[in-house]
Amino acid sequence: MASIYIFTECPHCGKVTSADWHYKLDHLYLYCRFCGVDYSREYRYVNEKAYVEETKQKGYGVCLISKSDISNTRLYFLDEPLTEGELKVYIHRYNESDTNKEKSYLITYMDGEFNLLFGNYPDDFFLSLREHWDKYEDMYVKTDEWD
Numbered sequence: 001m002a003s004i005y006i007f008t009e010c011p012h013c014g015k016v017t018s019a020d021w022h023y024k025l026d027h028l029y030l031y032c033r034f035c036g037v038d039y040s041r042e043y044r045y046v047n048e049k050a051y052v053e054e055t056k057q058k059g060y061g062v063c064l065i066s067k068s069d070i071s072n073t074r075l076y077f078l079d080e081p082l083t084e085g086e087l088k089v090y091i092h093r094y095n096e097s098d099t100n101k102e103k104s105y106l107i108t109y110m111d112g113e114f115n116l117l118f119g120n121y122p123d124d125f126f127l128s129l130r131e132h133w134d135k136y137e138d139m140y141v142k143t144d145e146w147d
């Protein structure tokens with residue numbers, strides 16, 4: 001099936017994230033790398049009528065633990081509100097000696113607000129949609145080239 005990766009605004013938090021866009025059908029699939037939402041949008045045709053089917057697994061934030069050995073780096077998606085126990089586990093991993101603290105973060109997303117619990121916001125967190133396209137233009141197809 002024909003699909004490309006694009007940048008788009010997350011339907012849950014509004015941050016810019018990458019998505020898998022099946023352009024012939026206009027289906028969209030994304031995991032937001034900031035709020036952690038798992039979202040899909042598909043068009044269905046039943047009895048010659050079209051309707052939109054959206055599924056949204058709520059996102060409550062993300063945690064990146066960056067390790068000096070990149071194969072040990074992990075990005076966790078919070079699909080439920082963070083518990084005290086989970087927070088302790090993430091803090092423990094963050095404090096391990098091989099963690100790159102500069103590049104690690106735990107960001108929660110609740111009631112429309114982001115909170116940084118440790119580490120630093122990733123650079124891309126503050127970029128607009130246009131700035132994403134400019135930064136990653138070599139990696140992605142620009143949709144405005146198709147106009």
Ligand SMILES: [Zn+2]
Nearest residue numbers: 010013032035
């Ligand atoms: Zn989001």
